[in-house]
Amino acid sequence: MELTGKLLIAMPGMGDPRFEKSVVFICAHSEDGAMGLIINKPTPDLKMDDLLEQLRIPTGEGSKGINVYFGGPVEHGRGFVLHSGDYRAREATLVVDDRFAMTATQEVLEAIARGTGPRASMLMLGYAGWGPGQLEREIMYNGWLVADASPELVFNPDNGGKWEAALAALGVDPVSLSAAAGRA
DSSP states (O other), rough: OOOOOOOEEEEEOOOOOOGTTOEEEEEEEEEEEEEEEEEEEEEEEEHHHHHHHTTTTOGGGGTTTEEEEOOOEEEEEEEEEEEEEOOOOOOOEOOOOSEOOOEHHHHHHHHHEEEEESSSEEEEEEEEEETHHHHHHHTTTSSEEEEEEEEHHTTTTTTHHHHHHHHHHTTTTTGGGGGGGOOO
């Protein structure tokens, strides 16, 4: 099962409140584990300009009013930018596919602030991580649904509607979901 570039949609009754109604974009997946970013949980009191100020990066028109997201419970002091595939940092950009990439350097923040960064981007603090086989087990035990990712859904500013939109892309009505797992 290859999950790189896919979306994970949290099922009701997952058991971990940090992931309740989460939509997670999987940046990397291999036999060594998986790394993803929650794309629908903006932090309530932190904007990109606040973070840039702390890092002493000049703010600009490109950074005004941009949300900072809770990317996941691992290394929540570390920043990641999930962005469109049109941007590559000189140093380290993880290319997911031709539509998505992830950069975790100050260079991308400076580019966004100047207005020369990626066409679409989301700034996250922290990430979601899984050890070898862990994510596959969580999927097998109905913790997650897997869906294709589209830039329209991932970068949509309607964070409150992303979980329902991701389910709708699979043809699933949230009302029909059950917190109980079963096997046929």
